[in-house]
Amino acid sequence: MKVLMLHGVNHNMFGKRDPKQYGTITLDEINANLQKLGQELGAQVECYQTNHEGDMCERIHQAYFDNVDAVLINAGAWTHYSYAIRDALAVLTCPIVELHMSNIHAREEFRHKSVFAEIVKGQICGFGADSYLLALRAGVSAAQAAG
Secondary structure (H helix, E strand, O other): OEEEEEEOOOHHHOOOOOHHHHOOOOHHHHHHHHHHHHHHHOOEEEEEEOOOHHHHHHHHHHHHHOOOOEEEEEOHHHHHOOHHHHHHHHOOOOOEEEEEOOOHHHOOHHHHOOOOOOOOOEEEEOOOOHHHHHHHHHHHHHHHHHO
16 A cells, blocks of 8 residues: 655744644654554555645646555645645545644634645644644555545
């Protein structure tokens, strides 16, 4: 099983950026935790991060051609306004799980809306770095159910 983890804008700064919201864990540590859990679940996890919206769309397009079994996405701020990423995700036929470390519904008003919400299998938010692991479990389960 192939799972693609997409990290959005500014996530390369985890560990330094707003520790109150995101803790001190780094992106490399998050990715290592995902790959470890992926091995336990029988899934190969590929992680990708970019600060460039067009590059994110291109990676999503490639996921379609790679026939990935599930996509996990924490798009950061793009979640709330990137119709380009939303439209790229809509091409996928595999389960998509949206995730956020913070509870986006308990933050600023502009963060309450996800332009991805109507096309993803589900959303996980508010559990810090554990949101990634919960999303991986959900993505693998949804992919298995999809057969």
